[in-house]
Each structure stands twice: as structure tokens, then as C-alpha cells.
Amino acid sequence: MAWLQARHPVEVRPELAADPALLRTAIYRARALVLPRKIVVTRQLLEFAPRLQALARLHGATDNTDVEACREKRVEIVQPRTASVRSNAEYLLTALLMLYRRGIGLPLAGQRHADIRLGREINGSTIALFGLAPTAQVLAPMLQGLGARLIGYDPAVASDSPVWSRLNVQPMPLAELLSCADAVSVQVMYASRFAGFIDERLLAHCKPGQLWVGISRSSLFDAAALARALADGRIDACVLDGAEAGFASRGTPLHEASNLYLTPRLGAYTREARLRASWFVAHRLHEALTRAQLSQPAALAA
Numbered sequence: 001m002a003w004l005q006a007r008h009p010v011e012v013r014p015e016l017a018a019d020p021a022l023l024r025t026a027i028y029r030a031r032a033l034v035l036p037r038k039i040v041v042t043r044q045l046l047e048f049a050p051r052l053q054a055l056a057r058l059h060g061a062t063d064n065t066d067v068e069a070c071r072e073k074r075v076e077i078v079q080p081r082t083a084s085v086r087s088n089a090e091y092l093l094t095a096l097l098m099l100y101r102r103g104i105g106l107p108l109a110g111q112r113h114a115d116i117r118l119g120r121e122i123n124g125s126t127i128a129l130f131g132l133a134p135t136a137q138v139l140a141p142m143l144q145g146l147g148a149r150l151i152g153y154d155p156a157v158a159s160d161s162p163v164w165s166r167l168n169v170q171p172m173p174l175a176e177l178l179s180c181a182d183a184v185s186v187q188v189m190y191a192s193r194f195a196g197f198i199d200e201r202l203l204a205h206c207k208p209g210q211l212w213v214g215i216s217r218s219s220l221f222d223a224a225a226l227a228r229a230l231a232d233g234r235i236d237a238c239v240l241d242g243a244e245a246g247f248a249s250r251g252t253p254l255h256e257a258s259n260l261y262l263t264p265r266l267g268a269y270t271r272e273a274r275l276r277a278s279w280f281v282a283h284r285l286h287e288a289l290t291r292a293q294l295s296q297p298a299a300l301a302a
Contacts, residue, residue, distance in 0.1 A: 003282050008032075008289065024048040031292075032056065032285050043069035054078055054288040056281045059268065063217075078284040082134060083277035084268030088215050089138035091267035092185050095213040095239040096122065096143075099183070102237070120182075123147030128181035129169060131188025131216065132157050139185065140167045153177050154188060178205040186214030200225040206234035215267045218243035227253035230260055241267045 004010050016023040017036050027033060027049040034056045035041065041055060043066050055070060056078035070077050098105050103117035127143055129136045129152040140150055152169040159171040178184070188194070199222040212235055214220075229235040242265035248254035268277075 001282075004285065007286055027052070032289060034058070034281060034285075037061075037064060039064075041065040041070070046070065046073055046075065053292050054285055056285055058274065058277045058281060060084065076288045078281055078288065080277035080280040083280055084270075084273040085134045086138055087270040087273035088135040088187070088267040089142060090270075091241060092135070092139055092187065092213050092215060093142050095241075096127070096183055096185065096211065099211045099213065099237050099239060100125075121147075125149070125182040126151060126180055128152060128172075128177045128184045130154075130174075130177075130184055130186045130214075132163060132167075132169075133187045133189050135187045135215065136185070137163075137167060139187070140169060144168060151177050151181060155194075156189065174202065175205040178202065178210070179207055181207060181210060183211040183213070186212065186216045186220070188216050188220070190217040190220060195219050196222040198222060198226070200228065203229045203234060208233055209236045210234060211236055212238040212240075214239070215241045218247045223247065224253045226260075227257055230254075230257045235259075237261070239263065241265060 001010060001012065011026075013026060016026055017039055023039070024045065025048075027045075029051060030049055031051050032054040033049065033052065037057065037059050041064065046052065046066070046069055052073070052075050054076045055065070057065070058080065060079050060081040060083070062077070062079070065077065067077065100122055101119035103114070103119055106114035106117070122143065123146055125148055127148045127150055129140065129150060132152060132154040136152070143150060150167070150169040151172050152164065152167075153172055153174045157163060157171075161171075164171045186198075197220055203225050206229060218240055226235070226238070230238060237259040239261045241263045243262045246252065248257065248260060248262060254260055
């Protein structure tokens with residue numbers, strides 16, 4: 001913010017996130033906005049910002065932004081899509097290690113005198129990468145360094161693509177992959193057509209006692225099918241980051257699943273990732289406003 005303030009007028013208004021009416025009033029003169037994830041940008045909201053040139057987020061997803069409306073109104077969307085690649089990879093590695101050695105987690109959760117729990121080693125195990133998003137390409141060498149054998153599947157990547165050999169990952173059909181993996185890491189790029197993709201038919205192929213971790217959207221899963229797999233032992237435990245609201249709320253099939261662990265979007269939430277994202281946003285906002293060759297200093301609302 002200090003860097004931007006040296007170049008443009010900046011208003012820091014965190015209270016606007018909790019007051020939609022005040023937000024709509026405050027953005028009338030803004031030429032750039034930096035908005036938190038919880039504010040949904042709709043076509044109607046953009047109508048209240050007729051001078052807007054750029055819209056920035058510190059997260060990479062666009063599911064809460066009307067991209068088409070921004071394009072029509074010539075509002076540039078600024079998002080640091082690669083800032084959290086490494087932090088997400090480290091999150092997935094941490095989640096796998098914690099599931100492999102759950103005895104470590106009990107004392108951390110406050111059970112100082114917890115019973116000894118037999119763990120497993122990643123070395124020599126087979127870990128499946130479901131999705132070759134950039135996070136997977138950082139995670140792969142981490143796991144290989146620990147001695148894991150890697151197999152993988154991505155619906156958008158052909159099995160003969162050179163990326164598989166470059167990462168030293170063996171491509172497989174998804175059903176075959178699930179039948180031989182000790183653990184599955186899910187970081188596939190989500191699209192609406194993949195809603196409920198991981199269903200009962202697919203989970204029927206799970207190797208018993210499988211471990212799952214994931215940072216993809218939870219709507220990738222058929223919740224009822226996942227609940228059954230967690231209950232009958234096909235999946236021994238599952239850690240998912242940033243599940244959508246209601247995914248495991250009271251009254252849903254997953255509410256009572258004690259071996260499902262949900263974290264609140266921790267994957268991208270490291271000091272280093274936030275710093276990378278912040279600098280990217282600051283520089284791109286400055287470039288966007290400079291390109292516009294505004295006749296007067298831009299007003300920024302953050």
C-alpha cells in the first residue's frame with residue numbers, strides 16, 4: 001500500500017466489506033479496486049463504479065467475479081495466479097505427512113498424553129496426482145525427494161504429453177490409478193462440468209485405506225459418495241482445503257464423518273505467498289492505470 005500511495009491516491013476502507021450499501025456508494029469515483037474474496041463482483045455492482053479501470057484480488061480464483069461483465073466494461077482483472085503455487089504444494093505435502101503420521105497431530109491438538117499410533121512412511125509408497133496444475137508440478141519433486149512413486153491423471157492432459165516424463169510421473173486411467181494408489185493428491189483445475197466428478201462409480205475403485213488430500217473445489221466430489229467411502233474404509237482419511245459453504249454442514253452426508261478434515265483455505269495463506277501476491281497486485285494496478293493515460297490521478301479504494 002505504501003508503494004501505491006507514493007504513486008496514486010489510496011483509500012483503505014476495510015469496513016466496506018461488511019456493508020454492501022456503503023460499498024456501492026464508495027466506489028463511484030474509484031478507478032481501481034482491491035477486494036477481498038467474500039465480495040462477489042456482479043454486473044450490478046459494476047454499475048456503481050462507472051470509472052473503474054482495474055479490479056484486483058489477492059486470490060487466484062474467479063468464481064466470485066463476473067468475468068464477462070468486466071470484459072464488456074473494459075475492467076481489467078488483476079489476480080496473482082501463481083503467487084500461491086508453492087504454498088499450496090507445501091500445504092498438500094504437509095497434509096500427506098500428517099495423515100501418514102497421525103500420531104503427531106494428536107499432541108498438537110492438545111492430547112499431550114495420547115497413545116502411540118503406528119504411522120507409515122511416504123518412502124516406497126505410491127502417490128497419485130489427480131491434476132497437473134502448477135501446484136502439482138512443484139509438489140512432484142518434493143514427493144520424489146521423499147522416495148515416493150508417482151502416478152497421475154489429468155482430464156486435460158494427454159497421456160503421451162511430454163510433461164509426464166519431465167515430472168517423472170506415470171500417467172494412468174483414473175480408475176486404474178485409484179486402484180493402486182496409497183494416497184491421492186487432488187489439485188485439478190476445476191470447471192463447472194466437473195461438478196460431482198468424483199462419484200460412487202469412481203470411488204468404487206479405491207484401494208482400501210487410501211488417503212486423500214486436496215485443494216480443488218469441494219464440488220468436485222459427490223458428497224454422499226465421499227461419505228460412504230470414508231465410512232466403509234475405502235478412504236481412511238481425507239483433508240480438503242477451502243471447502244464451499246455447506247459441504248459438510250449439519251444435515252449433510254459428510255457432517256458426521258470424523259475422518260474428514262476441512263481447513264479454511266490455508267494452502268495459499270503463508271507470509272511469503274501473501275507478499276508475492278501483494279507485490280504482483282501493486283505493480284499490475286500501477287501499470288493498468290498508467291496505460292489508461294488518465295487525465296487526473298486515479299482514486300484507489302482498497
